[in-house]
Amino acid sequence: MNASPLHLFGQQLLQFANIDATKKDKAFANRFIEHLDTIENLFDEIYSGHPQRNDAFDALLNALIYQYKSRPKNFLKKDEDKAKKGNWFLSNEITGMSLYVDRFAGDINGLKNKLDYFNELGVNFLHLMPVFESPAGESDGGYAVSDFRKVDARFGTNEDLNALIKEMNASNMYLMLDIVLNHTSHHHEWAKKAKAGDPYYQDFFYFFENRDLPNQFDQTMPEIFPESSPGSFTYIPECNKWVMTVFHNYQWDLNYRNPNVFVAMLDNVLHYGNLGVDILRIDAPAFIWKQLGTSCQNLPEAHTLLRLIKQCALVTSPGMALLGEAIVAPKEIIKYFGTDKYVANECDVAYNATQMALQWDALATGDTRVMLAAQHEILQKPYGCTWISYTRCHDDIGLGYDDYMIERAGFNPYHHRTYLKNYFAGWHEGSVAAGALFSVNPKTNDARISGTLASLCGLEKAKDWNSESEIENALRKIILMQAQSMFMGGIPMLFNGDELAYTNDYSYLEDAGKSYDNRWMHRPIMHWDKNENRNIAGSFESRIFKETKKLIATRKALPILSDLKNVIWMTPHNIHVAGFVRTLDNKKIYCLFNYKNTASFITWYAFKEHGERPSKLKNHWTGETCPVGNDNEYFVLSGYSFAILEAVD
Numbered sequence: 001m002n003a004s005p006l007h008l009f010g011q012q013l014l015q016f017a018n019i020d021a022t023k024k025d026k027a028f029a030n031r032f033i034e035h036l037d038t039i040e041n042l043f044d045e046i047y048s049g050h051p052q053r054n055d056a057f058d059a060l061l062n063a064l065i066y067q068y069k070s071r072p073k074n075f076l077k078k079d080e081d082k083a084k085k086g087n088w089f090l091s092n093e094i095t096g097m098s099l100y101v102d103r104f105a106g107d108i109n110g111l112k113n114k115l116d117y118f119n120e121l122g123v124n125f126l127h128l129m130p131v132f133e134s135p136a137g138e139s140d141g142g143y144a145v146s147d148f149r150k151v152d153a154r155f156g157t158n159e160d161l162n163a164l165i166k167e168m169n170a171s172n173m174y175l176m177l178d179i180v181l182n183h184t185s186h187h188h189e190w191a192k193k194a195k196a197g198d199p200y201y202q203d204f205f206y207f208f209e210n211r212d213l214p215n216q217f218d219q220t221m222p223e224i225f226p227e228s229s230p231g232s233f234t235y236i237p238e239c240n241k242w243v244m245t246v247f248h249n250y251q252w253d254l255n256y257r258n259p260n261v262f263v264a265m266l267d268n269v270l271h272y273g274n275l276g277v278d279i280l281r282i283d284a285p286a287f288i289w290k291q292l293g294t295s296c297q298n299l300p301e302a303h304t305l306l307r308l309i310k311q312c313a314l315v316t317s318p319g320m321a322l323l324g325e326a327i328v329a330p331k332e333i334i335k336y337f338g339t340d341k342y343v344a345n346e347c348d349v350a351y352n353a354t355q356m357a358l359q360w361d362a363l364a365t366g367d368t369r370v371m372l373a374a375q376h377e378i379l380q381k382p383y384g385c386t387w388i389s390y391t392r393c394h395d396d397i398g399l400g401y402d403d404y405m406i407e408r409a410g411f412n413p414y415h416h417r418t419y420l421k422n423y424f425a426g427w428h429e430g431s432v433a434a435g436a437l438f439s440v441n442p443k444t445n446d447a448r449i450s451g452t453l454a455s456l457c458g459l460e461k462a463k464d465w466n467s468e469s470e471i472e473n474a475l476r477k478i479i480l481m482q483a484q485s486m487f488m489g490g491i492p493m494l495f496n497g498d499e500l501a502y503t504n505d506y507s508y509l510e511d512a513g514k515s516y517d518n519r520w521m522h523r524p525i526m527h528w529d530k531n532e533n534r535n536i537a538g539s540f541e542s543r544i545f546k547e548t549k550k551l552i553a554t555r556k557a558l559p560i561l562s563d564l565k566n567v568i569w570m571t572p573h574n575i576h577v578a579g580f581v582r583t584l585d586n587k588k589i590y591c592l593f594n595y596k597n598t599a600s601f602i603t604w605y606a607f608k609e610h611g612e613r614p615s616k617l618k619n620h621w622t623g624e625t626c627p628v629g630n631d632n633e634y635f636v637l638s639g640y641s642f643a644i645l646e647a648v649d
Contacts, residue, residue, distance in 0.1 A: 010036045010061065017065045027080075028068050031315045039315075042308040046301060047259040056259035060312070063263060067270035068316045074169070075276055079319035087384050089279065089321050089348060089491065092561040094174065095552045096125035098393055099496035100141075101155050103525045108156035112164045115171055121499060121545070122552035125491065126168070127176040127281065129394060131155045135187050137513045138250040141394065141523075143178070143283060144185040148268045165276040174278040176323065181265055182287045183251040191252050195238045204261050205252045206244035206290065208233070213292070214242050221246070221296050226441045228516050246287055246296070256288055256305060266312055273317030279349060280313075281323045282306070285336065298332050307338065307346050321348035323388065330354045330377035330401060337385045344384040352387035352490055354378055354401050359391065359481055360449075361399070362595040363457070364423040364433075368578040369409035370416075374401050375569050386563040387490030391481045392456075394495065396438040396448035396519055397424075424449045424456055432458030432470060434504060436518045452505075452522040453478055453498040459540070460503040473597060475501070475540065476640035479547045483621075483642045484578065484593045486551045489563045494548070497524040500531060501544040554620050554644065560584040568610055576600045577637060581610050590617070590645040594637040601634040614647030 003011070014021055014029055021029035043060065047053045082088045097118065105111040108131070118126070130142025133152045138144055142152075151158050168175055184191055193201040208214055214233040221232050224247050233242045234249040244253040254261050272280055289301035306324060313320055324336040324347035333354065338346035355378055358371040381387065399420060403413035422428040424435040435451030454460065457477035462470035478501060486492045497505075508520030533541035555561050560582050570579035576596035582589045590607060594600045607613050607628055618625045621644050629635075637643060 004037075006036055006040060007033055013061055013065060017062075017069065019065065019069075025068075028315070031318065032064065035311050035315050039308065039311050042304055042311060043259075045304045046256075046262075046308075050257075050259055052259055056263055059260075059263045060266065063267045063270065064312055064316050067267070067274060071274050071316065072276075075274065075317075075319070078169070078276075079317070082319040087348070087386075088319075090384075090386050090563040092559055092563075093556050094125050094491050095123050095486075095555065096127055096174075096176070096388075096491055096493040097121075097123045097496055097499075098127040098129065098390075098493055100129045100394070100523055101131055103523060104496050105526070107154070108151070108160040108164050112160075112167050115167060115173070118173070119171065121549050122556065123494065124172060125174040125176065125278075125493075127279075127493065130178050130180070131161065134185055135250070138185065138187075138248070139513075140248055140251060143180050144183070144248065144251045145180050146185040146187040147189075148179070149271060161275070169276065175276060176279040176281050177272055177275070177277050178281045178283050178325075179265075179269055179272060180283045181254070182284045183245075183247065183253045186250050186252055188252075194243075194252075195236060197239050202239070202241075203258050204255055204264075206255050207236075207239075208242040208244075211242060214244075216292055217244075217290075217296070220293055223441070225439055226443070227439055244290065247284075253287070253290070255290075256301075262305065262308075266309060269309055269313065270316050273313060273320040277320055279321045279323050281325055282309075282347070283325050285324045285347075286326045286328055286332075298326070298328055298335070303335060303339070303342075303346060306336070307342050310346055310348075323347060323349040323351075325351060327351060327353045327395070327398060327400065330374060334377070334380045337382050344382040347385070349386055349388060349491070350381075351393070352378065352389050352488070353398070355387075355488060356390055356392070356485070357397060357399050357401060359484055360397055360424070360456070361401075361420060362578065363477060363481065364420050366596045367409065367575050368572065368593075368595055369575055370401070370406055370411070371578055372569065372572055373405040373408040377402075379567065379569075381565070383565040387488075388493045389485045389488050389490035390493040390495070391453050391485050391498070392451075392495055392522065393493070394519070394523055396450050397456075398448045418445075421447050421449065424451065426461070432461050432474070434458075434460040436521065438518055450518045450522055452502055452524065453481065453495070454501040454544075455504045455522075457481065459501055463503070471540075473640060475543060478544055479551070480593060480595070480640050480642055482548060483551055483644075484591075486555050487561060487582070487591045487644060488580075489561070489565075489567050489582075491563075492552070492555070495522075496526060499545055499548045500534060501540045550621075558589065558620065558646075560587050560589055570606055571609055573603050573606045574600050577602060579606070583610075588614070588647045589620075590647075591642070592635075592637060592645070593642045594640060597639045599639060600637045602637065603631060604629040604633055604635060605631040607635075616648045617645040618648050620644040620646060 019025045105114050133147040133150045134142050134144050190201045190204045229248045232246045234245040286297045289299045290296045326336045336347045361370050362368045406413040406416045423431045424433045425437050434455040435449050437447040438450045440447040457474045459474035462474045502524045504521040505524035508514040514520045533539040534545040566583050568581045577600050579592045
């Protein structure tokens with residue numbers, strides 16, 4: 001069969017770039033040609049009518065070739081090793097931790113010196129919060145990037161980052177870094193040139209001569225930070241124009257209607273692949289396409305752009321997975337894994353924010369019915385993709401599940417959400433939580449929740465009260481929450497400090513650059529003298545560290561807990577208990593989680609609903625083995641406890 005004109009053009013580009021398509025570079029050349037049609041089709045879905053379409057498409061293909069030629073040999077070898085494993089990120093052997101480098105260890109070199117700590121805990125995957133250059137006081141925690149390729153001086157240098165990655169690779173650790181696709185800092189080179197009046201770079205952003213179109217956009221665009229940054233546009237006096245700023249006034253939204261913007265940002269994506277990133281966390285992908293008359297979130301064109309990025313990464317950095325950080329409604333999040341012919345071919349990983357919020361719901365109410373009502377949506381995740389499974393992250397906790405899920409559980413959605421917000425803010429009578437509401441919208445009464453795992457579970461107040469019973473409950477809740485996120489399926493991601501029962505850090509109130517944002521209370525500064533308490537028997541740090549370590553080790557020992565789309569939810573025989581079955585070949589594990597403060601009873605009948613009832617069950621958490629009783633007898637879970645029960649002969 002004769003090659004198509006596009007394939008002939010691609011082969012000419014490879015030849016011109018001295019790509020050895022028959023030997024040394026054969027695998028790359030094959031991928032390049034294999035994905036070329038799909039890349040062009042996706043590109044043309046967006047840019048076919050753009051006057052700069054041809055030049056931009058040529059630039060895209062040349063970027064793929066250039067970045068491949070720049071790829072270090074050790075990462076080429078790592079690509080091959082990952083390919084042999086298939087979807088390597090589904091493995092039960094991966095456990096992550098998310099952290100701010102400066103708050104965790106001072107700088108990148110300090111972090112490199114703490115790698116033994118992660119090995120001690122069992123963590124082999126690090127998500128480093130943004131480390132690239134962003135202006136002090138206007139950084140949004142590093143998400144207002146002024147240089148996508150320069151490590152911020154407060155963390156160290158590019159050489160320090162490379163040395164850390166080399167050390168991590170030697171220790172078989174995986175790395176996740178962020179790329180902020182939606183916007184740049186107004187101190188970025190592109191923004192500076194735009195501000196100075198350069199029309200080429202003004203077209204990199206959404207500039208408007210007057211408020212006419214911004215006013216129309218504002219009619220349908222929800223405010224992201226209504227308290228601190230109301231509205232979505234900012235006046236720029238230097239050029240007498242308005243620019244779109246969806247998040248903060250110092251973060252200018254990139255204009256992906258311009259193909260030159262896409263090519264420039266794709267080049268940054270592939271550059272991160274060449275740094276040695278294993279999973280690239282695409283920040284806020286729901287926002288990258290703007291359309292008048294819409295919410296400017298989750299639009300079809302955003303998915304097209306993500307699919308295009310995925311195809312390009314498969315060519316140049318095939319071992320790098322993509323994470324879409326879309327914290328959206330349950331039905332919407334599934335779309336980020338791909339739909340139609342792109343199922344499991346868009347983002348490889350997404351945050352299971354729905355499940356995270358549902359666990360907090362169950363903890364506050366002692367009732368798992370809302371959690372169960374949402375699972376049919378979560379289970380739509382396609383095979384070959386995975387979740388980040390977590391109890392909290394650097395961001396706030398949003399109650400982003402649908403009202404009908406609350407109604408199915410028999411609750412009034414408005415009253416239920418109000419109760420949850422009041423409970424975790426510590427306002428509800430009897431609440432043990434010590435959190436705070438974040439981004440309260442006075443127009444809608446919507447709000448999200450801030451606080452560390454330990455403080456929201458009640459440890460902060462229990463210590464203040466010096467209540468042994470409440471302290472014990474809080475410690476049990478911490479591990480219960482972590483256990484369900486560990487065994488649900490996906491990559492478990494701890495946030496630093498939670499493994500040591502850190503309570504809220506209120507030092508952010510003394511920093512003018514952070515005091516307006518109470519999310520900093522759950523982004524604690526690590527105190528390594530305090531962390532030594534993990535070696536002192538009887539301390540909170542020791543108990544939570546050891547039990548978290550045991551959770552990780554238990555998961556790593558059980559291949560059945562790999563994310564193989566093998567979760568079946570059990571019929572709720574007790575509203576206080578969430579239960580599901582994990583299966584693999586002829587093996588079966590029952591996972592049960594009691595969200596009540598006292599004992600809960602599960603009929604033994606529940607264990608024969610999904611196949612033949614086992615005769616014995618081994619609890620991988622306690623090490624005990626128990627016989628399965630009669631249907632009129634019960635398995636008992638003590639308050640805030642869980643069981644990981646494998647069927648054995």
